[in-house]
Amino acid sequence: MDIQKIRKEFPVTEHRLFMDHARVAPLARPVQAAITAFAEEACEQGTAHYAEWLKEVEIVRARFAKLINADTSEVAFVKNTSEGLSIVANGIDWKEGDNVVIPDIEFPANVYPWMNLQRRGVDVRFVKSVRGRVPFEQIASQVNSRTRVLSISSVEFNSGYRNDLKRIGEFCKEKNIYFCVDAIQSLGVIPMDVKEFNIDFLAADGHKWMLSVEGLGGFYISQRVLDDIHPAVVGWDSVINSSDYGNYDFTLKPDATRFEEGSLNTLGIYAFGAALALLEEEGIEHIEKRVLSLGDCILEYLRHSKFKILSSTEPGERSGSVCFGGDIDYKKLAVYLRENKVIVSVRDNFVRLSPHFYNTEEEIDQFFALLDEFLKQ
Secondary structure (H helix, E strand, O other), X not given: XXXXXXXXXXXXXXXXXXXXXXXXXXXXXXXXXXXXHHHHHHXXXXXXOXXXXXXXXXXXXXXXXXXXXXXXXXXXXXXXXXXXXXXXXXXXXXXXXXXXXXXXXXXXXXXXXXXXXXHHOOEEEEXXXXXXXOOHHHHHHHOOOOEEEEEEEOEOOOOOOEOOHHHHHHHHHHHOOEEEEEOOOOOOOOOOOOOOOOOOEEEEEOOOXXXXXXXXXXXXXXXXHHHHOOOOOOOOOOEOOOOOOOOOOOOXXXXXXXXXXXXXXXHXXXXXXXXXXXXXXXXXXXXXXXXXXXXXXXXXXXXXXXXXEOOOOXXXXXXXXXXXXXXXXXXXXXXXXXXXXXXXXXXXXXXXXXXXXXXXXXXXXXXXXXXHHHHHO
């Protein structure tokens, strides 16, 4: 992996020390180029090449399917993770007294769609986390005969804890429970295999580790459960022969595209495709190895500091994010870092570093040198 060559594709490195990919990623030059080219064509040629746009949509759909080891027919485009999870939450034929199980440290995108079902008599059962971890035993203890869905993040957003999706998926399959995954904190940096992990549903926006723009992501629904989910929102493009506008035939499409109810965010899809191509070129396994190596550097510093490591340091539980805390003024630290052109997450009395594969060990040294200077004030 030629890091210096890669860094030239990320202009942010010339202006900022950026290690906040668990929030919103900066754009790479290929993504910018894809957006610009599409915009220029649409401006100068209108819809003259619309058929080519639709071909590109399917190419990008196949790229996302490959990323998660899904069939192309099992992938739909959504505007964000919340939409994907809401498709599942609102599409199941719930009965009063049914329940869904989720950890108590989930990002709200994987909480509110389920809590919204309480008005229909659905119970939300929270798994008690332990120091940012979600123990499997705690998950199993919350499941009972009325559990219909277990929904969990591949990586917890605050602690960076990587859940054991294979073990959880096997458990769900054994218990005949739908397995739903919010994968926004892992796709692009950690390999994903929806088949091996027995995942029924997966959703992720592209603007974090996948290095794309906000407002466009991917949704996976296993073919085996496609007909179990009724589209809560339908439109002209949800049905077969959708281009035959004057002939009404309410027969849903036989694949995941039934959840793409109307016009797509084609510009966003072009950006998403360019970002996925960049990741594909480097290889997710290589990216994961690189990012975890950078995490090793962060952990090594923290072990010799006064800070408390809040993320798990166990190999199988680590992700791209490392969180730590201590007795410091976090508000002043946030201001200090911004003034020094450093972008990381400082909130809820902890600091979260989430470097990507183009970041360097030297940047990590720079960050901690600045942190040391702040502590001397």
